[in-house]
Each structure stands twice: as C-alpha cells, then as structure tokens.
Amino acid sequence: MSHTIIIGNGIAGTSAARWIRKLSDQKITIISSESQHFFSRTALMYIYMGHMRYEDTKPYEDWFWSKNRIDLVQDHVTAVDFENKMLSLQSNSTIQYDNLILALGSKSNKFGWPGQDLEGVGGLYHLQDLENMEKYSKGLKRAVVCGGGLIGIEMAEMFHSRHIPVTMLVRESDYWNNVLPPEESAMISQHILKSDIDLRLGVNLGEIKNDGTGRACAVTVKETGEEIECGYVGLTAGVSPNVGWLKETNLSIERGIVVDDHLQTNIPSVYAIGDCAQLKNPKPGRRNIEAIWYTGRMMGETVAYGICGRPVEYDPGIWFNSAKFIDIEYQVYGDMPAQHDEATTSLFWKHSDNEKSVRINYHTASGEVKGFNLFGIRYRHEVCEKWIKDKTHIEEVLQNLGLANFDPEFFKQYEKEIVDAYNHTTGKKLQLKQKRGLAKALAFLKG
Numbered sequence: 160m161s162h163t164i165i166i167g168n169g170i171a172g173t174s175a176a177r178w179i180r181k182l183s184d185q186k187i188t189i190i191s192s193e194s195q196h197f198f199s200r201t202a203l204m205y206i207y208m209g210h211m212r213y214e215d216t217k218p219y220e221d222w223f224w225s226k227n228r229i230d231l232v233q234d235h236v237t238a239v240d241f242e243n244k245m246l247s248l249q250s251n252s253t254i255q256y257d258n259l260i261l262a263l264g265s266k267s268n269k270f271g272w273p274g275q276d277l278e279g280v281g282g283l284y285h286l287q288d289l290e291n292m293e294k295y296s297k298g299l300k301r302a303v304v305c306g307g308g309l310i311g312i313e314m315a316e317m318f319h320s321r322h323i324p325v326t327m328l329v330r331e332s333d334y335w336n337n338v339l340p341p342e343e344s345a346m347i348s349q350h351i352l353k354s355d356i357d358l359r360l361g362v363n364l365g366e367i368k369n370d371g372t373g374r375a376c377a378v379t380v381k382e383t384g385e386e387i388e389c390g391y392v393g394l395t396a397g398v399s400p401n402v403g404w405l406k407e408t409n410l411s412i413e414r415g416i417v418v419d420d421h422l423q424t425n426i427p428s429v430y431a432i433g434d435c436a437q438l439k440n441p442k443p444g445r446r447n448i449e450a451i452w453y454t455g456r457m458m459g460e461t462v463a464y465g466i467c468g469r470p471v472e473y474d475p476g477i478w479f480n481s482a483k484f485i486d487i488e489y490q491v492y493g494d495m496p497a498q499h500d501e502a503t504t505s506l507f508w509k510h511s512d513n514e515k516s517v518r519i520n521y522h523t524a525s526g527e528v529k530g531f532n533l534f535g536i537r538y539r540h541e542v543c544e545k546w547i548k549d550k551t552h553i554e555e556v557l558q559n560l561g562l563a564n565f566d567p568e569f570f571k572q573y574e575k576e577i578v579d580a581y582n583h584t585t586g587k588k589l590q591l592k593q594k595r596g597l598a599k600a601l602a603f604l605k606g
Contacts, residue, residue, distance in 0.1 A: 161185040163466055164246065164254065166236050167262030170452055171433030173197040174459025175260050175466075176229050182467040187228070188254070190246070192235035194286050196221060201452055203289045204313045208320040241409060241426050258428045258466050261405075261416060262459075263435040265398035265450050272305075272394075274367025279375040280392045283314045292317070295391045299323050303378050303389040305364040306396030307335050309482050314393045315356050316485050326357040326387055328364055328380065334484075340497055340505070343534060346513055347484050354485050367392050398450055400435040413437055415448050420472040422462045430465070432458035444478050444494055451480060477544050484534075487514055492543040493530030494520060503529060506553070508580040510535070510573065517577050521553040528556050536573060538563035541604055557581055558592045562600045 163179055165172040168191035176187050202216040224231050235249035239259070246254045267282025269275050281291040292314075302318045304311050307329040318325045331337060334351060336344035351358045365381035377388045400415035411417040411425040415437030422430050431437075433455040438447045454475050461473040482489045495518070499505050504523045509516040515535035521528045527550035531543050542563040546556050560574040578589050 161257045162255065163187050163258040163260065164256040165189045165260040165262055166246075167191060167264055167433070167435075168194065168197045168231070169200060169262060169264050169433060169455060170197075171264075171455035171459045172260065172262030174456045175262065175432060175463050176459075177227070178460045178463030179466060180227050180229060182463060182469070185467075186230075188230040188232060188256075190232045190234055190236055190248075190254075192233065192249070195231060195233045196224070198286070200284070203283065203286070204317050207289060207292060207317045239405065239408065241429065244428070256428075259430070260462060260466075261424075261429065261431040261435060262433045262455075263401045263416075263431075265434040266401045267394055268306075268397045268399055269394060270396065272364055272367060274369055274375060274392075275394065277367055277369055277375045277392075278373050279390060280367060280394060282394050282398075283310050283317075284398060292391065292393075296321065296323065299390045301326065301387070301389045302391040302393060303328065303387055304393040304395055305378070306394065307331060308338075308395065308397060309335075310398070311393070311395035312351065312484050314395055315351070318391075319354065319356060319485075324357070326359065326389070327351070328359050328362050328378070330361065330363050332361050334358070334360070336497060338497055340495075340499075340507075340518060340532065342507055342509060343516060343518070343532060344497075346509065346516060346534065347487065349513060350484060350487055398434070400437070400448065402435050421465045421470050422458060422473055423465070430462045432462050438473070442474055445475055449475070477547050479540060479544070487535050488533075488537065490533040490538060490540075491531065492538075492540065493528075493547045495530040495532045504553075506577075506581050506584070508573070508577045510576075515573065517573070519553065519556065519577075521556075525550070526552040526554065528553050536564070537566050539565050539600055542600055545604060553581075554587070554589055557589055559603075561591060561596070562603050565597075565600075 163185055165175055168189045172189055176189055179187055196217050198216040202211055205211040206213055236246050237249055238247040244256050265284055267284050279295045281288050301324045304315050304325060304327045315325045315327055333344040334348040363381040365379035367375050368377040370376035375392045377386050378392055379386050402412050402416055406412055415435050416424055416431035417439055418424055418431050418436050419439055422432055424431055434450040441447045457475055458473060461471055464471045477493055479492045499520055502523055503520050506519045517536060518532035520530040528546050557578050564572060574591055578591055582589055
C-alpha cells in the first residue's frame with residue numbers, strides 16, 4: 160500500500176489528507192511539531208481575546224482522524240533523505256514514505272534587529288506565538304508592535320482588547336500603503352488612531368533593549384533614537400516560507416519551494432503546498448507565493464488528485480481576500496493594486512464617516528470592470544467574480560450594484576451614492592436598476 164506523508168497540519172496539509180482519503184485507500188500520515196490536531200490559524204487572535212477556546216478552533220473532533228485512518232504524529236522533522244525517501248525525526252526515529260507533501264507554512268520575518276531573540280519578543284503565526292503572548296501579558300504595561308499589514312493590526316487589536324496600551328511602529332507613510340490605494344490606506348491609518356492605538360508612521364525599529372535578564376524591556380525608534388518602554392515586542396513585518404532548513408538539499412528553492420502547475424517539485428514524488436510553495440508559472444493576476452488560507456485549501460485538494468493518479472492543474476481563479484481592521488471589514492476582488500496604471504480608471508466613493516468606501520477599477524478604453532475594493536460595506540464574492548470573469552461594462556455593474564450587496568436587511572445602502580459619484584465625474588445619468596435581494600442575486604448567478 161502506498162504511503163503518503165504530509166509535513167505540516169495546517170489548512171493545506173489537512174486538506175491534502177482529507178482529499179487523498181476521499182480519493183484512495185492509501186496510508187496517510189501527518190507530522191507536525193506545532194500541535195497534535197489541526198486548528199484554524201486565523202482564529203488565534205480570538206482565543207487571546209476570549210471569544211473562543213482552543214478546542215473551538217478545531218474544525219474536526221479528535222476522533223475524526225482515526226475514523227478516517229489518518230495517522231497523526233506530533234514530532235519535529237529534522238532531516239529529509241530524498242534519495243532514500245526517509246524522514247528523520249527529533250525523537251530519534253525515522254519514517255519511510257512513497258509520496259511526500261511539504262506543507263511547511265511560514266515563519267515570522269526577522270531582519271537582524273539587535274535583541275530580536277530576547278524573551279518577550281515574538282510574531283503571530285504559530286500556536287506557540289499565542290502562548291508566548293499569553294505568558295507575558297499578565298501585568299503588561301505596554302506592548303510595541305513592529306510592522307503593519309494584517310498581522311500587525313491583529314496583534315495590536317489583541318492587546319487593545321485587554322486594555323494594554325499598544326504602540327505600532329510602521330515604516331510606511333500610511334498603513335499598508337504598499338497594498339492599499341492611498342485613500343483607503345489613509346482611512347485605515349485614521350481609524351487605528353481613532354481606536355486609541357499609538358500608531359507611528361514612517362519609522363523603523365532600531366533596537367530591542369535587554370533588561371539584563373534576557374528579557375525585552377524597551378525599543379528604540381531608528382530615525383529619532385526615542386526609547387519606548389515595553390514588556391512585549393511583536394515582530395509583524397510579514398512572513399516568509401519556512402524552508403531554510405531544506406536549502407542544503409537538492410530541492411529547488413528560491414524564496415519558496417519551486418513547484419509546477421501540479422504542485423510537483425523538482426524531485427519525483429515530492430510536492431509542496433500552502434505558504435511554502437512558490438509557483439513556477441502563476442496564473443495571470445496571481446503571485447507566485449500566496450500565504451492565504453483559501454489557497455492552501457485549494458492546493459491541498461489539487462495535490463491530492465495528482466497523488467491519486469488524477470492530475471489537475473492548480474488554478475486559484477480570480478484574486479480575492481478579506482480581513483478586518485479593528486471595526487472596519489475589508490474585501491478585495493480582482494485587480495486592485497496600490498497604484499493603478501494609465502489604462503485603468505478607478506471609481507472611488509467614500510462615506511463622510513471615513514469608515515466606509517467602495518472602489519471599482521475598470522479598463523478605461525473598454526469599460527470592462529477589473530476589481531473591487533470594499534471597506535465597511537459587504538459585496539457578494541460570487542457576483543463580483545462573475546462581473547470580472549464576464550468582463551462586464553462598468554455602467555452595467557453600477558446599474559445593478561444591488562445584486563452584490565449582502566449587508567444585513569436594515570443596513571443603509573449606498574449604491575445610489577456610488578452611481579452618483581460616477582455620474583458626477585463622467586456627466587452620465589445612470590440610474591440603479593436592481594436593489595438588494597438574495598433571490599435576485601441567485602437568479603443573476605444562475606443566468
């Protein structure tokens with residue numbers, strides 16, 4: 160019987176195991192040193208904030224694994240002998256495989272800051288990172304978060320939920336402006352400040368100070384030399400593929416483990432999926448490395464089909480993502496760069512409360528819609544994706560915006576204001592045709 164071993168029990172590795180079991184009767188083993196059971200990594204912040212317990216973050220009951228004949232090994236893989244298809248474990252045991260799936264995930268970036276390895280310093284990716292935050296939170300008078308993006312604001316909100324003062328050091332001139340267009344980036348910066356978080360823009364971490372016992376006690380701001388006293392330092396300047404320990408092997412590694420359209424590496428019977436995989440030929444509009452929950456899930460399914468003799472190409476479709484900046488929900492669909500090119504026109508509307516906005520990018524010459532950026536307003540993924548796939552004209556989209564809206568029933572709608580903004584800039588006189596409604600949206604998708 161063929162034996163597939165999966166290193167990593169995140170969403171990518173777990174999805175691969177589940178689909179291999181659906182498609183075959185082969186032996187499956189998942190190895191992870193982080194936790195015994197798969198849990199939802201995106202829910203770590205809610206454990207700290209008291210909204211969930213750890214057991215609530217496990218999508219499957221503990222008996223699920225034995226029932227589905229998926230063996231779980233909680234151990235650390237120290238070396239891979241690709242030639243002999245053998246793994247060495249920290250427990251001094253070895254294990255043989257026929258197929259190997261590397262679902263190694265990410266690690267928090269460190270850029271050589273003095274003091275970055277002190278106690279009371281950590282990222283926010285692994286279960287152990289959460290435990291580290293918890294360990295130093297009792298009696299904590301201030302935390303400093305170094306880095307922006309989605310992880311940085313999550314960590315800041317976690318501390319803020321416990322009334323622990325937070326200072327954020329962000330090198331960009333506005334929050335996440337390497338990803339968000341200028342108006343949205345400025346809006347989020349103002350929202351963070353309004354939420355009583357000490358956001359410092361345009362500055363970098365200089366040094367993490369040692370209190371003499373090996374624990375962090377302060378940081379310095381590189382540009383000014385200012386010293387900020389703190390009992391915890393969060394390093395949230397992004398993540399990178401957790402592949403350093405394999406770089407001396409014959410595996411093809413650049414930033415991540417290089418894979419083809421079927422997620423196969425340069426070594427036969429070895430695959431890489433999730434955050435650690437680097438696509439040799441990413442699809443248009445997609446990056447070669449995407450540390451996103453849903454892409455890990457899709458990669459897991461794709462690799463399972465290949466291992467079970469039914470190969471399919473990995474295709475994540477049109478780009479989308481969602482997140483939350485404290486109280487403001489965020490959705491993005493399609494092509495939405497921080498700075499659009501000359502061939503693209505961007506329709507932008509923002510509410511006077513500075514906490515809601517809609518941006519729609521469209522091709523200037525043809526009018527075909529290319530992407531949506533939404534803050535504080537929810538649009539249906541399927542509707543926006545259909546408009547982008549069908550290359551729908553911007554004016555048809557605007558007249559039917561109600562089809563996309565799925566805010567709760569009694570929430571105010573702003574589709575008319577968005578259409579008015581387009582009319583104001585173009586001199587047109589468009590009118591809304593469709594109002595919000597699930598039945599109308601479903602009929603549109605079926606049609």
